[in-house]
Amino acid sequence: MKDKVIYYFTSTGNSLSVAESISNKINANIIRICETTDVDCNSDMIGFVFPLYFWGLPNLVSKFISNLNIKSDKPYIFAVVTCGGMIGGSALHDVDALLKEKGHGLNLGSRIQMVSNYICEFKIKDDKKIDNLLRKAEIKVNEVSEDIVNKKSNKIGKTNFIYKKFYKKYISSCANQDSHFSVEDTCIECGICSKVCPVNNIDVEKGRPKFLHNCEHCLACVHWCPKQAIQWKDVTKNKKRYHNPNIKLEDMISEKSKDI
Ligand SMILES: Cc1cc2nc3c(=O)[nH]c(=O)nc-3n(C[C@H](O)[C@H](O)[C@H](O)COP(=O)(O)O)c2cc1C
Ligand code: SF4
Ligand code: SF4
Incomplete structure (x- = not known):
């Protein structure tokens, strides 16, 4: 088992492609989040990569982080959230809060705009726009990977009640x-x-x-x-x-x- 791990959740591959890129830079195991049963984690570098859902965390991701048994004393922990157009939200703050309940916290959090797959509401962009967005995203992923290699930290920031209200309404259904x-x-x-x-x-x-x-x-x-x-x-x-x-x-x- 490598001492670095990235847990990812994906439906249309944006988050998996980001997890793979970061993993290539830091030489980490990448593991798909499919269940929420207790998982032991002995790694001293831990990453979470997942999509933004209604400005917050997918249900499965919150449950997974809640149930993760982090065994190392002071792991470096990062989270990268991929999203469509609405890049704000409370997801990084929520990951930080879940980790704090376990006596840890998020060292680095990043949001990367990719392509929105939420066709219940929006249309998928045309191929040219997709190309453009993914090229910009790649640059951002390289920057984030560099920050992770150097174990940089950033401020996670606060959430606000509008995000939370919107999130609670939609995620619960x-x-x-x-x-x-x-x-x-x-x-x-x-x-x-x-x-x-x-x-x-x-x-x-x-x-x-x-x-x-x-x-x-x-x-x-x-x-x-x-x-x-x-x-x-x-x-x-x-x-x-x-x-x-x-x-x-x-x-x-x-x-x-x-x-x-
Ligand atoms: C249920 C659902 C809710 C979403 N909510 C948001 C949102 O609030 N803001 C946003 O920018 N994108 C939103 N999206 C788009 C995804 O976050 C975005 O396409 C993401 O990159 C998909 O990652 P994946 O390909 O790894 O699944 C939503 C997608 C789904 C399916
Ligand atoms: S709904 Fe689509 S993916 Fe599912 S079995 Fe039918 S063709 Fe295959
Ligand atoms: S939308 Fe629901 S049924 Fe379809 S793949 Fe996702 S979790 Fe499964």
Whole structure:
């Protein structure tokens, strides 16, 4: 086991691509967050990379950090949050607060604007804009990686009640958002949706997905379905799907990516 670890959560690969880039610089293990059961961590450099959800932490990420048993005395801890357009929010502050409950704290926090995958609300940007955003993001990732190599610290800052109010309202309704999914007849019964789901929320019954109402609302199933057959309410139909160009389906479903 290396003495450095990066725990990541991803649905469309932005956060995985950032975790991989940082890992290449610092030579860390990268481990996908899929479950929230207790995990022991002996590393003295610990990173968390995840997407921003409603200006805050994805449910799975908060539960994971809450349940993480940090064994080293004074680890260097960093967090990188990837997001779409709305780069503010309370996610870094919340990670810091969860760590403080364990007698630790966040040394370095960074937000990186990438491509918004939230097609329940927005459209995916055109390819040129995506290229641009990802090029800028790459520069930022290199800067952050350098800071991590040098074990730099920054001020995490405060959150505000507007972020919190918005976050609480939306994040608490995620588990049942899958009741708004429908599957079109173009489904080819490939089972990919079930394989990319980070929380095993999709059973495949007679080849077709059945949602189990323990959803993270991450939209991995929607974006990775090769036939765009999964729709959320009536708002995702005919909208382009997205995944980070550096990340392939195999990266999402390999055994290695489901280490935890
Ligand atoms: C449920 C949900 C909520 C989101 N909320 C926000 C948000 O508040 N602000 C923002 O900028 N992007 C938001 N996004 C977009 C993601 O944070 C962004 O696309 C992220 O880079 C996706 O990372 P991933 O590819 O690793 O899953 C949201 C996406 C989802 C699925
Ligand atoms: S990924 Fe799409 S095509 Fe494949 S089983 Fe799921 S819904 Fe059907
Ligand atoms: S069912 Fe779809 S949206 Fe819900 S957690 Fe699984 S992959 Fe994400």
